[in-house]
Amino acid sequence: MSILFASCDKEEDLGKSLIDTSTPELNDVDEWIRENYTYPYNVEVKYKWDNSELDNTKILTPTTLERVIPFLDKMKGIWVDPYANNGGPDFMKAFIPKQIVLVGSHNYNDNGSIVLGQAEGGRKITIFDLNYINFDLSGMNDWERRKAMEPILRVFKTMHHEFGHILHQTIAYPVEYKKLTVGYTSNWMNFSDSDARKMGFITAYSLLNPDEDFVEMLSEFLTRSNEDWNELIDKIKIYDDSWNTDEAASEKARGQIREKEKMIADYMLQIWKIDIYKLQADIAEVLDGLGN
């Protein structure tokens, strides 16, 4: 007992804390991130090289410093702000991934395919390719602008895709969604997007499983204007052996995708109080500003 009391002596000097609580030196990019992501949404954005955050079997490079703010600014306009405006600020504060890791280079798989983004349990999103995304489209002709928009749309589609996973993993979409189309397969890479649409799936990757189907639908829907979306669906055509349009089959495929769209719209409105048509319009306005 005497030993116990001796060890509890309050007068003993414990010395200075070994934990370094000083504020790290912040550059302009760090300050911008604090103002726009950390303070409002409690998000840590890691743009500096940190091997421990990445798969160290992959060959990667860090981001170019001057690309960080333009990218994050556009990400805010195309993903964060529209959701915050339509779902309310608390919605985004609750569900935005708390860590975003930015990587400059492509992320190659052994088979030569490229990983666009990775999400880990709704907590962390890693985005690749940053050094290949150019937001300055001034002076480009229509064709050049369309080509330059491809990586932009690809990366923000990835953000919406991964965020869709967070939403349905928090509250599941109706089980009926999984029964709307049949033909899910792990060999999705053997199909083209066009093939998939004829089967009632919006992209080839949607064929993997219902969860991917759900988030592919959501992300494809949100990264194009309603006019473009309708055109995409209306253009789905299936031909018979004589190369005549099989109207019944075409209408069935279009109907299946429209049914999924309706179910997603209902889910987002009932569960998250978000009108996806309004959300789509808000995002399209920002994307339109980029492209022009």
Add this chain to the structure above:
Amino acid sequence: MKKIYLNIICSMLVLFTACDNDFESEFDLAPDERASEAVKEFKDALISSEHGWLTHYYPNPTELGSFTFQFKFDETGIVNMNWDYYDSPDESEYSIKMFEKPVLIFDTYSKFSKMTDPEIGEPGKGFGGELEFSLDKKSADGDTLYLAERVSGDPMVLVKATAETSAQLREYAKQTKHIERSNEQVVVPFYFNLSVEGWDTKVNMVYSGDKLIAFLNYVDGGVAKHELMPINFTHEGFEFHHALVLNGIGVRSFKYDEVKNQFDVTDAGVTGAFKYEDVCPAHIDGMTDKFFGPSTFGGSAKILSPKLANLIDGIYPDAALSYLSTDTYVASWFSRTFNLNFENWKSLDIKVNYNKITEDVVEMEFLGYDTGWSAPFDDLAYIEGLMATEKGQAILDIVASPKGWTIVPIELKEYGSSYYLVSNEDPEMYMCFGLTYEDDE
């Protein structure tokens, strides 16, 4: 019962011993404080050099030569840099973090990130470099820092730069041109040989500019040997990645002598020089089969010696010569061709047999001409008319010389090797398969 008492007493003794407050640490500072000190010491060392640091960095020392960087670290976490490849100042953020050792990290994209960029070098693999380096040790005078790649452990040595280093860095690329002799109109004799006093053999070197690597060929004790040697350039010449030791004499460093147009050995106590000669110190087995035997893929020669280019150019009045090529060896009953390709996408195809004279000498036995699908080379009489001229006959005399062509490899790979084909009739006539000058830039 006695045993129980004994155990209790022993346990109490152990407890009291363990609670000894007079324990003295081997160190004056706590572990965290020592870690902070190590980080600070590393950063202080990096920012201490007025002109920064010079490093010959080998991103993959078994397959690639070195890129030379000058780094200037500042207090705020910015490292300014330039490299030897071309003059292009750049900067990156950097940080020092403590892992098992203090580690320097190049945080943001810069010229140095090209060492790990999957788009550069082998697709998806890059050059094989790293972005994180632990500090192994510091020289006693503080002028050299010995770093190691954090994953592979390969070294990166930082040597304190001087006021002259920036200007000297611009001299590096000139040494490449001296080796490749790209400023010279006639590149003969052909073999770049190293002779060293005390060696029994000469060492031939073929330089591959796309990988900054030397292919060394020599005979040691009667056995032909071949070695890939990564190199780095200096402002005076170049260095091997490691010493080449023969007869107990090692050489590594070379300085360009402009008057003699040769590279002199600068290693202490060693006399020798690299210079172009007309003797091949070591022939390489298997070259004829590899490049001209069954199941070979053919190839294009876009680099020609000026003399060979002058010989062929003008044979076809409608277009200048573009490049030479050989076709794929599909089947032995199908004749093969040596093709003169012109700027207007037409080609004059000479039917040949590729005969193996030795392991690295091939003869192109003349069989006639192959007619193409479009005019004028669909007309055999037209082709024969061109080749019956004095120029045409001179071309055939070289191409189909019974002395053949010596194959001098630059880089040997399963696919996509590069090599020179040097005429044994006239060594001033040669062509290079597998490389273009654009690849070297």
